[in-house]
Amino acid sequence: MTKKTGFKDTLLGMLISNVVPILFIFLIVLTIPLSGYSAKYLIGEITTRVSRDSFLVLSLLFPIMAGMGLNFGMSLGALSGQIGIILITNWGVKGVAGVFLAMAVSTPVAVLVGWLAGLVLNRVKGREMVTSLMLGYFSVGIYELIVMYVMGKIIPISNPAILLSRGYGIRNNFDLDGIRQSLDRFIPLKIATIPIPVFTFIIIALACLFIWWFRKTKLGHDMRAIAGGMGVSEDSGIKVERTRIIAVILSTLFAAYGQIIFLQSIGTLNTYNSADQTALFAVAALLIGGAAVSRASIPNVFLGLILFHLMFIISPLAGKQLMGSAMIGEYFRVFISYGVIALALTLYAWKRVKERARARRSLHDTI
Numbered sequence: 001m002t003k004k005t006g007f008k009d010t011l012l013g014m015l016i017s018n019v020v021p022i023l024f025i026f027l028i029v030l031t032i033p034l035s036g037y038s039a040k041y042l043i044g045e046i047t048t049r050v051s052r053d054s055f056l057v058l059s060l061l062f063p064i065m066a067g068m069g070l071n072f073g074m075s076l077g078a079l080s081g082q083i084g085i086i087l088i089t090n091w092g093v094k095g096v097a098g099v100f101l102a103m104a105v106s107t108p109v110a111v112l113v114g115w116l117a118g119l120v121l122n123r124v125k126g127r128e129m130v131t132s133l134m135l136g137y138f139s140v141g142i143y144e145l146i147v148m149y150v151m152g153k154i155i156p157i158s159n160p161a162i163l164l165s166r167g168y169g170i171r172n173n174f175d176l177d178g179i180r181q182s183l184d185r186f187i188p189l190k191i192a193t194i195p196i197p198v199f200t201f202i203i204i205a206l207a208c209l210f211i212w213w214f215r216k217t218k219l220g221h222d223m224r225a226i227a228g229g230m231g232v233s234e235d236s237g238i239k240v241e242r243t244r245i246i247a248v249i250l251s252t253l254f255a256a257y258g259q260i261i262f263l264q265s266i267g268t269l270n271t272y273n274s275a276d277q278t279a280l281f282a283v284a285a286l287l288i289g290g291a292a293v294s295r296a297s298i299p300n301v302f303l304g305l306i307l308f309h310l311m312f313i314i315s316p317l318a319g320k321q322l323m324g325s326a327m328i329g330e331y332f333r334v335f336i337s338y339g340v341i342a343l344a345l346t347l348y349a350w351k352r353v354k355e356r357a358r359a360r361r362s363l364h365d366t367i
Contacts, residue, residue: 019347020340020343024311035313044194048265050306054258054305055203055261056254056282057285061211062254063128063248065220066243066244070286070293072129073131073252074136075139075278076255077252078256078278080255081106082263082269084101084104085260086151088178089161089162090158090159092159095182098179107253114251115245117132117135117252121244147170149168152167161174173271174268174269176268180264181267183197183199183264184199203261226243255278259274259275286301287344288304289305292347293344293345
């Protein structure tokens with residue numbers, strides 16, 4: 001009887017832990033035939049989108065590793081990356097050199113804002129996700145102040161293609177012709193007419209190797225120990241607050257690089273709105289891949305990106321076939337993003353309640 005109960009509990013736990021990816025796979029299997037897209041088209045789109053967004057979603061792994069939950073404040077890093085993009089566009093640096101220079105320029109900015117965010121999050125232990133969300137909104141206001149009034153007045157901007165006619169401030173939109181798809185096309189390769197961004201995938205693979213290696217370092221072990229319990233970690237001699245700050249800095253730095261990779265692939269910068277939904281979509285993609293607030297892995301990143309973007313691609317046409325309106329599919333996209341996050345957070349809270357109840361029962365049985 002105990003074995004059966006244990007097996008049922010294990011099976012139920014596995015289903016609950018993976019309910020989001022299971023639900024998405026089921027929906028995608030149902031809606032792909034309705035969309036009418038060919039397999040070749042879907043593979044091409046997914047290849048492009050995964051190469052475009054992987055770095056951004058990978059940035060979420062560091063705070064989760066340190067027990068800080070989902071970093072909704074990763075837009076701090078994305079905005080740092082955009083500052084690097086604006087400056088190299090002003091300087092006229094093009095190609096792969098321009099992309100790497102943008103990363104170099106954004107690095108000190110991302111490290112600074114990541115350090116400041118880490119200091120704030122250390123003040124609100126246990127409420128990091130809500131606080132990081134507020135930090136993200138606050139950072140957008142500071143960023144807009146800088147690009148609207150500081151650039152051109154204090155920070156010299158001379159390129160008329162990006163400067164407002166009044167002589168200061170950055171235009172709302174401008175093309176990134178100098179670096180457009182420079183990483184994606186650096187090593188040209190086509191498989192069955194599908195362009196493969198080889199160099200971009202090499203950079204993503206190096207990032208994955210770094211994360212895999214980082215988990216095995218002392219700092220990586222310290223982060224996981226902190227996730228298991230801050231009090232015990234402090235007693236063990238781990239500098240908890242310093243380690244948590246490093247996790248936020250790494251996340252912010254990866255987000256900055258990820259936004260630069262994303263923008264060079266898109267080829268256009270929407271100066272004031274490009275980073276608005278970055279954190280939301282990255283978090284949603286990670287959760288769709290089966291990650292949770294307290295655990296996430298590299299496979300969760302890529303599974304989530306594939307499922308998330310498949311649903312984004314097929315939902316408008318599927319909605320048109322089912323409801324007679326493609327806008328239904330567009331609304332469904334927004335519903336997915338917020339709904340998945342709400343479901344994942346609800347499941348996380350429910351599991352924590354169940355674990356506490358189980359711990360109390362175990363303690364009672366021992367007594």
